[in-house]
Amino acid sequence: MSQPLISFDRLSLSFASEQGRVRAVQDVSFDVMPGQTVGIVGESGCGKSVTAMSLMGLLPTQTARVDGGEIRYQGKNLLALRSTQLADLRGNQLAMIFQEPMSALNPVLTLGEQLVEPLIRHRGESPKQAWQHATQMLAEVGLARADSLMRCYPHQLSGGMLQRVMIAMALSCQPALLIADEPTTALDVTVQAQILRLLRDRARAHAMALMLITHDLGVIAQMAEQVVVMYAGKVVEKGPTAEVLRRPLHPYTQGLIASRPTAGERHRRLYSIPGQVPDLAALPNGCAFYPRCARATDTCRQRIPPLTGDRQQAACFYADSAATTACRETELQP
Numbered sequence: 538m539s540q541p542l543i544s545f546d547r548l549s550l551s552f553a554s555e556q557g558r559v560r561a562v563q564d565v566s567f568d569v570m571p572g573q574t575v576g577i578v579g580e581s582g583c584g585k586s587v588t589a590m591s592l593m594g595l596l597p598t599q600t601a602r603v604d605g606g607e608i609r610y611q612g613k614n615l616l617a618l619r620s621t622q623l624a625d626l627r628g629n630q631l632a633m634i635f636q637e638p639m640s641a642l643n644p645v646l647t648l649g650e651q652l653v654e655p656l657i658r659h660r661g662e663s664p665k666q667a668w669q670h671a672t673q674m675l676a677e678v679g680l681a682r683a684d685s686l687m688r689c690y691p692h693q694l695s696g697g698m699l700q701r702v703m704i705a706m707a708l709s710c711q712p713a714l715l716i717a718d719e720p721t722t723a724l725d726v727t728v729q730a731q732i733l734r735l736l737r738d739r740a741r742a743h744a745m746a747l748m749l750i751t752h753d754l755g756v757i758a759q760m761a762e763q764v765v766v767m768y769a770g771k772v773v774e775k776g777p778t779a780e781v782l783r784r785p786l787h788p789y790t791q792g793l794i795a796s797r798p799t800a801g802e803r804h805r806r807l808y809s810i811p812g813q814v815p816d817l818a819a820l821p822n823g824c825a826f827y828p829r830c831a832r833a834t835d836t837c838r839q840r841i842p843p844l845t846g847d848r849q850q851a852a853c854f855y856a857d858s859a860a861t862t863a864c865r866e867t868e869l870q871p
């Protein structure tokens with residue numbers, strides 16, 4: 538068995554805020570194997586992006602603090618690297634694309650200028666080689682007339698085209714890992730499917746690992762071999778996607794699956810998980826999900842269960858398969 542490419546090992550992070558420390562990530566552990574796609578899923582504010590940004594060294598240094606743990610890349614703890622060493626890995630061996638491609642591009646530089654810069658800096662290509670390489674990459678992500686696109690400014694392209702440019706930019710340095718943070722949320726549905734297909738094909742063609750952050754369990758089902766379910770800054774369940782979706786153990790995962798809208802069920806009342814996500818600056822004792830959990834008992838209020846087990850792990854004292862009948866299994870199988 539090969540070594541993990543990335544290991545999050547008991548990572549805890551917090552932010553300083555006027556309300557006190559926001560415990561955005563607590564004790565998060567999971568691995569990404571070389572070439573593997575891992576989906577991170579959970580409601581808004583559960584810590585998905587912060588987890589990804591910490592790997593890229595992109596957290597705000599004035600407010601963010603690492604409270605414990607490591608993020609190892611090929612065995613090296615990224616949190617112990619100097620910022621220049623991390624900057625060298627970023628955009629080279631580790632790349633990231635975001636929900637809004639426009640916010641990651643410089644509006645006053647042409648796409649060509651922005652595409653060639655990392656190739657010159659990280660790969661030592663000459664300006665001419667970098668230009669040819671970038672043009673090839675645009676063609677590889679399905680953009681026609683790549684040479685003339687190189688002379689365009691970001692505002693001249695549609696959202697779908699820009700996301701393709703971001704993927705080309707990320708792939709151009711042949712990263713070992715690409716993080717895609719809600720890469721299709723800002724796109725219309727047909728373009729979403731194209732971009733996801735492109736990401737999957739390119740990840741396979743380049744033997745690249747993919748960390749895919751999304752709210753959408755359907756996307757996870759199609760794309761990811763492993764899934765990590767986060768709630769209030771913690772991993773509540775993780776495992777092979779097919780197994781977690783077929784037999785979710787944690788009541789939160791069960792709720793997420795049950796609340797997914799599906800085609801052909803116009804008359805079904807949409808289920809939503811009752812209650813609100815907790816304030817991460819004032820987390821309750823015990824399991825953070827208990828105020829919203831129909832099965833919560835006094836034990837859940839007092840103690841936090843550990844994430845245990847080998848295949849599927851669930852941080853819940855009462856995690857079992859008994860309540861999974863409400864989950865519409867067949868529709869979510871990859």
Ligand SMILES: Nc1ncnc2c1ncn2[C@@H]1O[C@H](COP(=O)(O)OP(=O)(O)OP(=O)(O)O)[C@@H](O)[C@H]1O
Binds near residue numbers: 581587600
């Ligand atoms: N710079 C910051 N300062 C203070 N708190 C922050 C900062 N960045 C994130 N947080 C807090 O950390 C928590 C986790 O945020 P994060 O962006 O990781 O959530 P998320 O799961 O990615 O949500 P979404 O799906 O909406 O992007 C949130 O409570 C958020 O308010």
